[in-house]
Amino acid sequence: MDDDDIKTHNARERRKRSIVLALVLGGLVLLFFLMTMVRMGGHVLDMP
Amino acid sequence: MALVDVYAGPERRIASVGDYFALLKPRVMSLVIFTGFAGLVVAPGHIHLLSAFTALLCIAVAAGASGALNMAYDSDIDAVMARTATRPIPMGRIAREEALMFGWWLSVASVTMMGLFINLLSAALLAFTIFFYVVVYTLWLKRSTAQNIVIGGLSGALPPAIGWAAVTGQVTLAPIVLVAIIFFWTPPHFWALALFRSDDYARAGVPMMPVVAGKASTRRQIFAYTLLLLPIGLAPAALGFAGPLYLASAGLMSAWFLSAATKVLFERDAVKEPAAKKLFFVSIAYLFVLFAALIAERLIDIAPFGAWL
Secondary structure, three states: OOHHHHHHHHHHHHHHHHHHHHHHHHHHHHHHHHHHHHHHHHHHHOOO | OOOOOOOOOOOOOOOOHHHHHHHOOHHHHHHHHHHHHHHHHHOOOOOOHHHHHHHHHHHHHHHHHHHHHHHHHOHHHHHHOOOOOOOOOOOOOOOHHHHHHHHHHHHHHHHHHHHHHOOHHHHHHHHHHHHHHHHHHHHHHHHHOOOHHHHHHHHHHOHHHHHHHHHHOOOOHHHHHHHHHHHHHHHHHHHHHHHHOHHHHHHHOOOOHHHHOOHHHHHHHHHHHHHHHHHHHHHHHHOOOOOHHHHHHHHHHHHHHHHHHHHHHOOOOOOOOHHHHHHHHHHHHHHHHHHHHHHHHHHOOOOOHHHHO
16 A cells, blocks of 8 residues: 555545544434433423 | 564554444443343333433443553553454554543543433442453453453453443342353353463463463363353342243253363363364353343343332
8 A cells, every 4th residue: 555545545534533523422412412301301391 | 573564654544433443342342232231121120211222322332441441551462462463553553542542531431421321320330340341450460360351250240230220220139140140151251262362372471271270270160160150140040030031041051051161171182172162152152142031031021020029
């Protein structure tokens, strides 16, 4: 594998890593939101 | 000397998503998720589906974090063993320090999430599991005693108790029995592997039982631990938290396990070790079938849970 191949490979991997990281962070945000709802239970709608 | 050459040209390949995934030891992680799931399912009581998913996610991430930390601290050993030489750190695709940061951050995140969203007992057990695997087993026992995998096996045995604690908030006799099954299963399982990989361990200077005590002694100890394991494997049925499906499965698998361990005891081919290779796979099947039977019984609701409620 020469330098050009490695540069192409690295660019592709950086993009893939960024996408996976974004998906993980998005998933965590959603999970934290939903778990907060679960922990609050039915009382979430009982706000004055 | 390392078995593989690390690429040292002007432009280096960066680590791929697959390399980070490999750092999490996905095969070990799948067994941990499975046994943790069994604890979660078998435990009496109710847990919200999303909470169950979160608990399993925390167990999985903690197992992965432990794997990454193990690979980071053991990268010198991994580089000289054929079985592990192609892991991301010895291959030079991920730096050891990067793996350490990755592993410790995932550890903190998984324990914190477990504490915040599930309960403190399961979080504490999760933290203890990581500590035991990384500090007690990897950093201390693995390089210093032939009993490394016997004592260190506790960390791999705890996931059912964590799953149980996630549902009930306590640890009773039933999850301790499940932990004991995995704890006593670990020596025959790993020593079977060590028998046919003993040269690898000897080259790396890891004091595994066949390297330190010899193969004959290891065969006897495998057999002794098998005799200890089999009644414990039947205990869930005897104690009433497993039913007839589990009893039948455990009985059949125990007979197969005993047969494979007996063949290892009388093995004459100390080079290829065919009996040890077979026992290694039989042991995996044994654990899988036992826990699958527990899960299946709970799911089809034929286990006598009335006694626990």
